[in-house]
Amino acid sequence: xxxxxxxxxxxxxxxxxxxxxxxxxxxxxxxxxxxxxxxxxxxxxxxxxxxxxxxxxxxxxxxxxxxxxxxxxxxxxxxxxxxxxxxxxxxxxxxxxxxxxxxxxxxxxxxxxxxxxxxxxxxxxxxxxxx
Numbered sequence: 001x002x003x004x005x006x007x008x009x010x011x012x013x014x015x016x017x018x019x020x021x022x023x024x025x026x027x028x029x030x031x032x033x034x035x036x037x038x039x040x041x042x043x044x045x046x047x048x049x050x051x052x053x054x055x056x057x058x059x060x061x062x063x064x065x066x067x068x069x070x071x072x073x074x075x076x077x078x079x080x081x082x083x084x085x086x087x088x089x090x091x092x093x094x095x096x097x098x099x100x101x102x103x104x105x106x107x108x109x110x111x112x113x114x115x116x117x118x119x120x121x122x123x124x125x126x127x128x129x130x131x
Contacts, residue, residue, distance in 0.1 A: 008113065008123045017044040020057060020112035020124040027131030033101045036072075038112040038124070040096040046116070050087035053080040054096035057114045063106035072110075073100040106130070 011019045017040070024036035040046050040054045047053065056076045062069035075098035083090035096114065112124040 008121045009119075010123050010125075014043045017041050017046045018054075018114070018116050018119050018122045020114045020122060022059075022110050022112050022124050022126040024110055024126050024128060026127075027129050028104070030105050030130050031103055033103045035099060035101045036110060036126075037097060037099040038114075040114045040116075040122070046096060048077075048080055048093050048095070050080045050082040052118050053077065053116070055115045055117055057096060057098050057112060059098065059100065060111040060113075061102065061104065061108055062111065063104060063108040065106070066108070069109075069111060072102055073098055 020038050020040050021042045022036060022038050025034055028034045036059065038057050038059050040057065054077055056074060058074045059072045060069035061072055077094040077096055079092040079094045081088040081090050081093055107129045110126045110128060114122045
């Protein structure tokens with residue numbers, strides 16, 4: 001049986017619509033808030049239909065030298081066009097993107113994970129430095 005870590009897929013987000021992309025500054029100022037955005041389908045649109053959609057995005061930060069990451073945000077996307085009348089009959093759809101601001105005194109790595117109801121778990125990574 002595979003371990004959870006083995007189920008995550010990754011790819012270049014410019015060529016793969018499932019890979020989360022993290023927009024964040026490469027250099028941040030120690031102790032100052034900075035904004036990051038995690039998006040699925042930034043370059044190639046991901047479907048957002050009842051039968052095929054991104055269910056959630058989670059963002060973590062792991063400071064250099066620390067054993068465990070900290071969860072920064074989790075966003076659940078629950079509007080995919082479904083209604084009591086059936087699949088894709090609603091006019092309400094969400095876009096799989098989340099923005100959050102946080103601060104840190106250490107450099108490290110930002111991780112984003114996402115879940116497609118058909119194609120499973122995906123991950124993205126961005127290193128940040130204190131400048």
